[in-house]
Amino acid sequence: MKKMDLKPMLKPASVAIIGASRDPDKVGHVILQNYLNGGYPGRIYAVNKSATEILGVKSYVSVLDIKDTLDLAVICVPAAFVPDVLDECGRAKVKTAVVVSGGFAEIGAQELQDRLVAIANKYNMPTLGPNCLGVMDPRSRVDTLFLPTYKLSRPSVGGVSFVCQSGAVGSTVLDLISGEGFGLSKFISYGNAAHVDEVDILNYLMDDPETKVIIMYIEGIKRGKEFIEVAKKITKTKPVIVLKAGRTSAGQAAAHSHTAALAGNYESHEAVFRQFGFTIADDLSDLLNYAKTLESEPMPKGGRVAIITNGGGTGVLTADAIGLSGLLQLADLSEKSKTDLKKVMPPLVNLRMPLDIVGDADEKRYGDALDILSKDDGIDMFIVIMLFQTPGADSRSAAKLISFKERMDKPMIVLSIGSEYTRMHRIMMESAGLPVYDSPSAAVRSLTELFKYSNYRNRPTPKT
Amino acid sequence: MKKMDLKPMLKPASVAIIGASRDPDKVGHVILQNYLNGGYPGRIYAVNKSATEILGVKSYVSVLDIKDTLDLAVICVPAAFVPDVLDECGRAKVKTAVVVSGGFAEIGAQELQDRLVAIANKYNMPTLGPNCLGVMDPRSRVDTLFLPTYKLSRPSVGGVSFVCQSGAVGSTVLDLISGEGFGLSKFISYGNAAHVDEVDILNYLMDDPETKVIIMYIEGIKRGKEFIEVAKKITKTKPVIVLKAGRTSAGQAAAHSHTAALAGNYESHEAVFRQFGFTIADDLSDLLNYAKTLESEPMPKGGRVAIITNGGGTGVLTADAIGLSGLLQLADLSEKSKTDLKKVMPPLVNLRMPLDIVGDADEKRYGDALDILSKDDGIDMFIVIMLFQTPGADSRSAAKLISFKERMDKPMIVLSIGSEYTRMHRIMMESAGLPVYDSPSAAVRSLTELFKYSNYRNRPTPKT
Numbered sequence: 001m002k003k004m005d006l007k008p009m010l011k012p013a014s015v016a017i018i019g020a021s022r023d024p025d026k027v028g029h030v031i032l033q034n035y036l037n038g039g040y041p042g043r044i045y046a047v048n049k050s051a052t053e054i055l056g057v058k059s060y061v062s063v064l065d066i067k068d069t070l071d072l073a074v075i076c077v078p079a080a081f082v083p084d085v086l087d088e089c090g091r092a093k094v095k096t097a098v099v100v101s102g103g104f105a106e107i108g109a110q111e112l113q114d115r116l117v118a119i120a121n122k123y124n125m126p127t128l129g130p131n132c133l134g135v136m137d138p139r140s141r142v143d144t145l146f147l148p149t150y151k152l153s154r155p156s157v158g159g160v161s162f163v164c165q166s167g168a169v170g171s172t173v174l175d176l177i178s179g180e181g182f183g184l185s186k187f188i189s190y191g192n193a194a195h196v197d198e199v200d201i202l203n204y205l206m207d208d209p210e211t212k213v214i215i216m217y218i219e220g221i222k223r224g225k226e227f228i229e230v231a232k233k234i235t236k237t238k239p240v241i242v243l244k245a246g247r248t249s250a251g252q253a254a255a256h257s258h259t260a261a262l263a264g265n266y267e268s269h270e271a272v273f274r275q276f277g278f279t280i281a282d283d284l285s286d287l288l289n290y291a292k293t294l295e296s297e298p299m300p301k302g303g304r305v306a307i308i309t310n311g312g313g314t315g316v317l318t319a320d321a322i323g324l325s326g327l328l329q330l331a332d333l334s335e336k337s338k339t340d341l342k343k344v345m346p347p348l349v350n351l352r353m354p355l356d357i358v359g360d361a362d363e364k365r366y367g368d369a370l371d372i373l374s375k376d377d378g379i380d381m382f383i384v385i386m387l388f389q390t391p392g393a394d395s396r397s398a399a400k401l402i403s404f405k406e407r408m409d410k411p412m413i414v415l416s417i418g419s420e421y422t423r424m425h426r427i428m429m430e431s432a433g434l435p436v437y438d439s440p441s442a443a444v445r446s447l448t449e450l451f452k453y454s455n456y457r458n459r460p461t462p463k464t
Numbered sequence: 465m466k467k468m469d470l471k472p473m474l475k476p477a478s479v480a481i482i483g484a485s486r487d488p489d490k491v492g493h494v495i496l497q498n499y500l501n502g503g504y505p506g507r508i509y510a511v512n513k514s515a516t517e518i519l520g521v522k523s524y525v526s527v528l529d530i531k532d533t534l535d536l537a538v539i540c541v542p543a544a545f546v547p548d549v550l551d552e553c554g555r556a557k558v559k560t561a562v563v564v565s566g567g568f569a570e571i572g573a574q575e576l577q578d579r580l581v582a583i584a585n586k587y588n589m590p591t592l593g594p595n596c597l598g599v600m601d602p603r604s605r606v607d608t609l610f611l612p613t614y615k616l617s618r619p620s621v622g623g624v625s626f627v628c629q630s631g632a633v634g635s636t637v638l639d640l641i642s643g644e645g646f647g648l649s650k651f652i653s654y655g656n657a658a659h660v661d662e663v664d665i666l667n668y669l670m671d672d673p674e675t676k677v678i679i680m681y682i683e684g685i686k687r688g689k690e691f692i693e694v695a696k697k698i699t700k701t702k703p704v705i706v707l708k709a710g711r712t713s714a715g716q717a718a719a720h721s722h723t724a725a726l727a728g729n730y731e732s733h734e735a736v737f738r739q740f741g742f743t744i745a746d747d748l749s750d751l752l753n754y755a756k757t758l759e760s761e762p763m764p765k766g767g768r769v770a771i772i773t774n775g776g777g778t779g780v781l782t783a784d785a786i787g788l789s790g791l792l793q794l795a796d797l798s799e800k801s802k803t804d805l806k807k808v809m810p811p812l813v814n815l816r817m818p819l820d821i822v823g824d825a826d827e828k829r830y831g832d833a834l835d836i837l838s839k840d841d842g843i844d845m846f847i848v849i850m851l852f853q854t855p856g857a858d859s860r861s862a863a864k865l866i867s868f869k870e871r872m873d874k875p876m877i878v879l880s881i882g883s884e885y886t887r888m889h890r891i892m893m894e895s896a897g898l899p900v901y902d903s904p905s906a907a908v909r910s911l912t913e914l915f916k917y918s919n920y921r922n923r924p925t926p927k928t
Contacts, residue, residue, distance in 0.1 A: 025855070106776075107812055152853040153883050167823065168775020171853040172881035179883040219780060245780040248787025250794045254780040254818050283905045284781070284881065311632020316683065316709040316718040317748070323712025330714045348571055354718050359632065389616040389635040391489075417636040417748065419617050419643040441747045 004126040004196060006204040008095035010186055011140045012071035013042045016063050016094070018085050019076035019101075020046035020054050027100060027146040028076045032057065034149065040141040043068060063092045070094040074134065074144045079103030082130065083115045090123030098144050099129035105192050106131050113194050120195040132191025133167040136174070138184055139210065147171055158183020159212030160291045163201050165190060166245075169217045173284055181430020182292045185211045199226045206234045213295040215241045215287045219255040221269070228276060235277030239294040239453050243281040244269055277456040279449045285442070292435040293446040297411040299454035302380040304331035305447060307354035308369050309385035310361040310393060314440065315354035318383060318415065321444035328448055330354070331379045337372050344368040354385075362392035363400040370404045381447055382412040388422045398425045402432040411450060415443045468590040468660060470668040472559035474650055475604045476535035477506045480527050480558070482549055483540035483565075484510035484518050491564060491610040492540045496521065498613065504605040507532060527556045534558040538598065538608045543567030546594065547579045554587030562608050563593035569656050570595050577658050584659040596655025597631040600638070602648055603674065611635055622647020623676030624755045627665050629654060630709075633681045637748055645894020646756045649675045663690045670698045677759040678704045679751045683719040685733070692740060699741030703758040703917050707745040708733055741920040743913045749906070756899040757910040761875040763918035766844040768795035769911060771818035772833050773849035774825040774857060778904065779818035782847060782879065785908035792912055794818070795843045801836050808832040818849075826856035827864040834868045845911055846876040852886045862889045866896040875914060879907045 015035065021028035028048075032055055035044055045066050046059040053059055060066055063073060063085070073089045075082060079101050089097055097120070104113040113130065120127035128134060134144030138157040145152065155177040162177070162184065164170035170189040177184055185208070188201050198218060205211045214234070221227050234240055246252040273280055279294065281287045305328050309315035322328050330353045333341070338351045345351070345365070348358050355373070357365050366384070373379055384401055386393050405412055414429055414436045416422050426436040437443035479499065485492035492512070496519055499508055509530050510523040517523055524530055527537060527549070537558045541549055543565050553561050561584070568577040577594065584591035592598060598608030602621045609616065619641040626641070626648065628634035634653040641648055649672070652665050662682060669675045678698070685691050698704055710716040737744055743758065745751045769792050773779035786792050794817050797805070802815045809815070809829070812822050819837070821829050830848070837843055848865060850857050869876055878893055878900045880886050890900040901907035 030855075103812070107814075147853050147855070151885050153885075164777075166775070166777025166780070168773075168851055168854070169777035169781070172775070172778065172851055175853055175882040175886065217777065219777065243781075245777060245784060247784045250787040251780050251784030253816075254776075254783040283903050285903050309632075311630070311636070312718075313628075313630025313633035313681065313683065313709060314636065316630070316715050317633070317707075319718040320709060320711045320715030323714040348567070350571075352717075387632055387636055389611050389639055390632070391494075391611070418639040421615050421617075422639065439747050439749050 003203050004200040006096065006126055006196070006200065008071035009098065009126060009128065010135055010137050010142060012142055014045070014068055014070050015040070015042060015072045015074060015142070016045040016047055016066060016070050017074045017076070018047040018063060020048050020057070020059060022051055022054050030146045030148055031074060031076060031144060034143050034145065037149065038141050038143050038154070040143070045070070063088050063094065066092065071096065072142070073097045074100065076100040076146065079109065079112060079130070083112070083119060086116060086119045086127065090119060090125055094125065097125055097127040098132070098134040099127060100132060100134055100144065100146060102131040104130045104194065113192065117194050126200070127195040128188070129191045130194060133170050133189035136184070136187040145171070153178035155184040159185050159210065159295050161186040161188070161205050161208070161211040161214050163188050163190070163198065163205070163214060164217045165193065165219045166217060167191065169284070173217070173287060176288060180288060180292065181427050181436070182295060193222060197222050199223050199230055202230045202234055206230065206238070211238065213239050213241070213291050215291050217243045217245065217287070219245045228272060231276045231278060235456065239279055241279040241281055241287055241290045241294065242273055243284065243287055244273070277453065279453055286445070289437065289442045289446050290449045292430065293411070293413055293450050294453060296433045296435055297413070297450055298409060299457065300380045300411050300451055303328045303451050304378060304380045305329070305383060306331045306373050306379040306381070307383050307385065308366070308373065309354050309356050310359055310390050311385060311387040312356045314385050314387060314415065314417070315356050318385065318440040318444065319354050321440045325444055325448045327451060328444065334376050334378050337376045340372045341369070359390045360392045361390070363397040365392070366397055367400050367404070374404070374408060374410070379410070381410060383415055383443055383447070384412065385415045388416060388418055388425055395425065395428065398429055402429060402434055405432065405434045411447065413437060413443055413447065415440060467667050468664040470560065470590055470660070470664065472535035473562065473590060473592065474599055474601050474606060476606055478509070478532055478534050479504070479506060479536045479538060479606070480509040480511055480530060480534050481538045481540070482511040482527060484512050484521070484523060486515055486518050494610045494612055495538060495540060495608060498607050498609065501613065502605050502607050504607070527552050527558060530556065535560065536606070537561045538564060540564040540610065543573065543576060543594070547576070547583060550580060550583045550591065554583060554589055558589065561589055561591040562596070562598040563591060564596060564598055564608065564610060566595040568594045568658065577656065581658050590664070591659040592652070593655045594658060597634050597653035600648070600651040609635070617642035619648040623649050623674065623759050625650040625652070625669050625672070625675040625678050627652050627654070627662065627669070627678060628681045629657065629683045630681060631655065633748070637681070637751060640752060644752060644756065645891050645900070646759060657686060661686050663687050663694055666694045666698055670694065670702070676702065677755050678702060679755050680704065680706045681709065681751070682706060683709045692736060695740045695742060699920065703743055705743040705745050705751055705754045705758065706737055707748065707751055708737070741917065743917055750909070753901065753906045753910050754913045756894065757875070757877055757914050758917060760897045760899055761877070761914055762873060763921065764844045764875050764915055767792045767915050768842060768844045769793070769847060770795045770837050770843040770845070771847050771849065772830070772837065773818050773820050774823055774854050775849060775851045776820050778849050778851060778879065778881070779820050782849065782904040782908065783818050785904045789908055789912045791915060792908065798840050798842050801840045804836045805833070823854045824856045825854070827861040829856070830861055831864050831868070838868070838872060838874070843874070845874060847879055847907055847911070848876065849879045852880060852882055852889055859889065859892065862893055866893060866898055869896065869898045875911065877901060877907055877911065879904060
């Protein structure tokens, strides 16, 4: 399988924005503005038929006039002009292109799209799109998104790469990631997948050391055989979490009219995904929920989960979620743990799972409980419930969990439900690499997927 | 069935806080402080064996010394003193009591709890708890919660009443409600349900005109037959949304150690709940998600859902969620709608469902689409997807949806996914009575439950 080199697209030393505009309402204006505001350290060129300067950047009539090696051309001219502009890029030896413009196969203009592909192939120039948001990398500060930062906050630097066929889904999930404590490695929105497709992207991310986890939104897969080939390799080293649209006939028809994707039968897709170690997301929130635990947590040795809680009812709901998972089970306390707990816990505390250390638990009681349970061989994973509405839970208790996290060699996640005061502590803990969830089922499902993935990693490679 | 009069507990003209304290770390201090800060308009008394004044409020040695009619006594003295204190309340003709203190049946002290019940019965004094957070009513400003407002924001005034056995679940969900655009009617946390139980509470809320929707978290039901009796009556006029803990054996054991509840077999509970028109929640977030649509939306005439979207992929995911609901279906556009849409929509717009009015849709395009589709008899409900990351969506587009909402006689909800800029608009729309969701499945499941409830309301009353 020939690999496309996407490095100049994601780590460009120089960028030309073709269709840059002085009109603040135009896509070509917002993209240029975002490059300038985002602190992109490379060389920026504007290309526009009629302007000589835009936002303080010198503007050229054609990309052919730029006397520099160009790593990336971002194209946002109307669809009808794209083939000519792309051909000029090829002649100018531009290394990669992102075609933001829509108006191709997704509205039936297949012939126009075929011309685009022919040009990309002729010059051997990896071309993303058309009909896409393009790429973002918070490390290189490439950012081809035409959405202003006040509408779509940009995520911080991290290890999660997000591959997304749909621009709308891409922008909303990116916006959600910006509100989380974990960060982004790469965002790649590939739209109609006319030239660069999911296989090329996965091939690149497989070897990208900055990418620890991949999350994907897919409407259709073009090259099934190659997709399975790369999937099989990649899940041996990195988790891949997939949300596949078109699970129902209604969704499939909608997907076809959206990105001209042939969605195919979902059950067969799902079976293949599972066979090759993909993690299946059922909703957008799953993508984020699973990503943070799969990125930060070690592989568990088994499925026995300890619950430590300062809220009885929330412990009950979490025990229920474990029972409903069908895969995990509630851990039992060893006799030694019980003896040790009895010495330090107040008499109100029942020495059983879930371990309810009751509503006035402070950082010392959390520390004592974790100290004892972290030595209990009957426990494989931890869910620590810390409800910040209670009198004893505050930044100091959160800091205690962070310090335990640093020396804990078993998966440990936190469940904290609430509004502003809770959100503040959630960001605090997540920034320190401790995944925090806001519902019992989200927490338990995330550990379930971690356990499934670890089981997959421990199995011999399946045959195609 | 004899009804307990809970009005003096929820609309008290006078309150005594027994166990009020000068120590800021004590429960009896926080409760008094919250009354003073919350602007409670009634008469407040402190009771404490050793102080003469607390936080500027005159303090009495015993409730018997207060020369006033007392509607409510809030009791937060240690468990062992509760029976004597409660008996004094009875002798002082206090109308109702809330026992916040824990240390009763939930830790095996059944005899102490039995004494409490005997006293409450002797004086015919509705007594809530023990081991509970008590009550809150944003209209009367009664607030017995011992949690400071910086940790647990208080919700605004509204029509949702929340009945909750667990204090921890109660406080987290209340905190979540405070971040939503809809408001609270009553919060009743009843703990061990020793005297006042879920049947008494439902009986009161059934006739409460301020309560439009009831949400419940239950660990166990004591009086099954009476519960069904009241449930059958109440769901004929008001939706009741129930989250039942103890769905698995792990959860049942945990529930027993938490509130001494005998959780019983979940499947049989669920069957009864459904038979009598309850709405079943599977997670805490469902309680809020279902409540806002059931509170504000009219009953749908059928299950055909129109989707209007400015994001293609999000439309596909929502169409999938409808397909997966097993109950709703994607509406078809009538020929007249197609003809009318063709006149006003840009050529890029495919005239099919989901109606993708594409990424640059502004308030005019949303208005045109809603104008036409609101006259289409083939549509029973609307999901309007407005992604605020896109160039055309802003406060003006949100205002357009609000103005449509005001004259729309069919259910209409909004799906908006994102971070800060989106959250701002979500609050804006929800404050105007337009439910907003942050995931396709949450939106679709909420309409599904609305449809189920309307089907129940249209059926003849089931027999017990």
